[in-house]
Amino acid sequence: MIDTIGFDGDDTLWHNESLFSMTQERFRALLAHAADPADLDRRLLEAERANLAVYGYGIKGFVLSMIETAISVTDGRVPARDLQSLIDFGKAMLDHPVELLPGVAEVVDALSRRYRLILITKGDLFDQESKVARSGLAGRFDAVEIVSEKDPASYRRVLDRHGVAAERFVMVGNSIRSDILPVLALGGHAVHIPYAITWAHEEADPPDAHYRRLDSVHDLPPLLASW
Amino acid sequence: MIDTIGFDGDDTLWHNESLFSMTQERFRALLAHAADPADLDRRLLEAERANLAVYGYGIKGFVLSMIETAISVTDGRVPARDLQSLIDFGKAMLDHPVELLPGVAEVVDALSRRYRLILITKGDLFDQESKVARSGLAGRFDAVEIVSEKDPASYRRVLDRHGVAAERFVMVGNSIRSDILPVLALGGHAVHIPYAITWAHEEADPPDAHYRRLDSVHDLPPLLASW
Known part of the structure; x- marks a missing residue:
């Protein structure tokens, strides 16, 4: 009983996952000039896996992993304003209804x-x-x-x-x-x-x-x- | 009884606070070319307060606030590699004995x-x-x-x-x-x-x-x- x-x-x-998917879509668009989508997804997944032991699960860790990936795939040439966009994507997720x-x-x-x-x-x-x-x-x-x-x-x-x-x-x-x-x-x-x-x-x-x-x-x- | x-x-x-102080000292050094320490501290505190409602307490939110502050005080000219340094400071905090x-x-x-x-x-x-x-x-x-x-x-x-x-x-x-x-x-x-x-x-x-x-x-x- x-x-x-x-x-x-x-x-x-x-x-929940739909929010992550939507954000990852925006991430791909932001970095379309620097990396092809499949490669970018792979690099982001690698960063997320490597960071899981230090960040745990959640949106803040996801944003930090996106930032690291953006810096890494552009060899450090990504403009800071694009990284601010990633932070803003994260805030939109945290604030989403x-x-x-x-x-x-x-x-x-x-x-x-x-x-x-x-x-x-x-x-x-x-x-x-x-x-x-x-x-x-x-x-x-x-x-x-x-x-x-x-x-x-x-x-x-x-x-x-x-x-x-x-x-x-x-x-x-x-x-x-x-x-x-x-x-x-x-x-x-x-x-x-x-x-x-x-x-x-x-x-x-x-x-x-x-x-x-x-x-x-x-x-x-x-x-x-x-x- | x-x-x-x-x-x-x-x-x-x-x-704990000593770790934050140490990191904030490194943050000031990293941005010494762009902002004087007192002004930087003030801007960071403003960002942390504004972000508290969306991030809550903790190191990941602190790192995201440092990144935002660095972008803002340099009018977006901070090199991405310096922002990677901020991420690395955060990982060092999370990993600190x-x-x-x-x-x-x-x-x-x-x-x-x-x-x-x-x-x-x-x-x-x-x-x-x-x-x-x-x-x-x-x-x-x-x-x-x-x-x-x-x-x-x-x-x-x-x-x-x-x-x-x-x-x-x-x-x-x-x-x-x-x-x-x-x-x-x-x-x-x-x-x-x-x-x-x-x-x-x-x-x-x-x-x-x-x-x-x-x-x-x-x-x-x-x-x-x-x-």
Whole structure:
């Protein structure tokens, strides 16, 4: 009998990756004179990976990685004003309205009346808190947990802190690696709702009786009722 | 009867402001050709204040504010390589060894045997978690709480979460505004240990029987025993 639902935030409750994609598109346009798009994407991804251990996840680290990449691909010739544009892109991301995914407002509202809801998001504390506040959903959640990494140990801490047994818990999220596998490893339930159809098969579905994949959050209440 | 001690991290348990000061000194040197130090400091402070609402506290936001200031004071003529230097200063800060203040290791160790200890720090989640881990103190604390703002509401949440009554709680920290006043407002105890002698009188000592100011963490155990 499940009594507690964990929801991921970015790309599960509200759009996030689309903001990064949009900004990366502007980044490519800004540096079109210096690098071809595919090469630029590759260099940016390298910088992001190299910086992850020092910056963690989030928009500020992304902006710093864009700046480094712009300097590096132009051999230091990028004008400072273009780097200011990258800073401005980042501020626009941080300031962007939080756009809920279709169905989220109704489903979260309905589920909040029957289950304990915990929002479990990864990333920058300040930015995530700001998004939760702007989402209009904060009042529907019994708790908000912002973690720097989503692994079995961090889920274990969240469940212990709230006195939730893993077998009575289901995590709902868009990432197999962050939202699904660590929770299944603890003996919990997990529901994968891919953000975009092209990502649906990023990783194979885990063969686990406690796991389901849904196309829309609308299908969540009936699934939970059947479990 | 106090049974739970909250410790601030930055500039209470370990050096932090000195890292910012050192970096700001390097920033002044880098831009000495374009701005006089006092003017540069003022412009940087303006940028930091303007950016606080969008970046929150932390080193990544500080670096982005330095970059903006460098671009602005040079009217966009700062070479990109100098901006890369600012990024590198930031990485050096994030990667800098955590240096405990004198007496902290012994006092925290001794207090951990008689009290419940909670580390309550403000700032960037990823950076603060990394500092806690590198401090070698994590095992002495019963809990670590990283918050985006230190006000009465955030202390209230931390105390409720751990089932601590305010009157049995004492907060130890270097900032009157963040560590002392909000805790006194809840009816808790507070001990101010200024980080540097010049800052001791940043604000007047609050007239409150639950408040004390100490010159060194060494004086904390006898004070607690007397309270």
